[in-house]
Amino acid sequence: MTDDPEKDAARRHREKMEKRKAVQDAEVASKSIAQKGLLMVHTGPGKGKSTAAFGLALRALGHGWKIGVVQFGKGAWRTGEREMLEKLGQVAWHTLGEGFTWETQDRTRDEAAARRAWETACELMDDLAIRLLVLDELNIALRYDHLPLDEVIAKLGARRTDLHVVVTGRNAKPEMISAADLVTEMAQVKHHFSAGVKAQAGIEF
């Protein structure tokens, strides 16, 4: 304690922050596995699942990596965004979904589309040049049983140690969460649709 309350406050702040930094440094030092291809899952009802995956794609391209993208649905991302990523590096892009099942109302077609998308995903997993693979809305194909869950989980679990995979879509299966290294749930706290605002060009499409 000194006679100067402002100095005391500054000292307390400094001490608190020093303690916090020590905790953080110890946590970083405790990690022992230096490199691991991560299976990342973005799920939950909120926005940002595919958008964050494409942010990761941007970063990966910044590292000079080749990336792969397979869209199991029609996808939140369109031709324009694909063109942007392709300007920046090597992108193997496949849109193989044909729209959500509540739009197509044809189960056989949905299953065939999911199967084609999954076969493409398997080929890209075997392409050694690819370091990041985005499987956009795979969770939705699994939720509707358009693909056998066991087969998908086994293949993802057997991926190369230098391949990162991002799986998006709400309602991730428990088996997918269990297989993943990193799972983020996007929760919707508030949405402008509730206030009568339409989907905004440039933001939502």
Place this chain on the structure above:
Amino acid sequence: MTDDPEKDAARRHREKMEKRKAVQDAEVASKSIAQKGLLMVHTGPGKGKSTAAFGLALRALGHGWKIGVVQFGKGAWRTGEREMLEKLGQVAWHTLGEGFTWETQDRTRDEAAARRAWETACELMDDLAIRLLVLDELNIALRYDHLPLDEVIAKLGARRTDLHVVVTGRNAKPEMISAADLVTEMAQVKHHFSAGVKAQAGIEF
């Protein structure tokens, strides 16, 4: 009902999906506000808050928009990613944070850095060419009271109707959530740090 259980299942599936589509179509039709610059907040302890913001930046550039980025912290995004975005269009990028307060341990410096960052944000809000402004980790500056909350909320509330703003950072203030049009909370369901895996190049930095 028919004699064919497979046909029945297909019919039930079709009816269910038709119903779902009708609900969705009605929801879309109910929206009356055609254009509104959205205040979007990405908060919560999970990954993907800044990454989803940069995914939005990519999309905005795809629409030919000029974008602004102000980093109130040192930011999860580095020179490489900035260069990628700059290749794609007009980006006004300012990294004005000097690191988290538990690294700097100097409150006066933190406050001055936050003030500079906020003044830059205000200038960019007045630049009519900019249609999307990313205020990365503004929530953290507000949480530590490095900026007056009232001033920030008032300025954001008075933004142009064609300016979209994305605010990121955990622990968003209730006043920020109240002012926002769209709030997504990124929750951490599972993290590879807990399994002893270090931060991965190309994914986390």
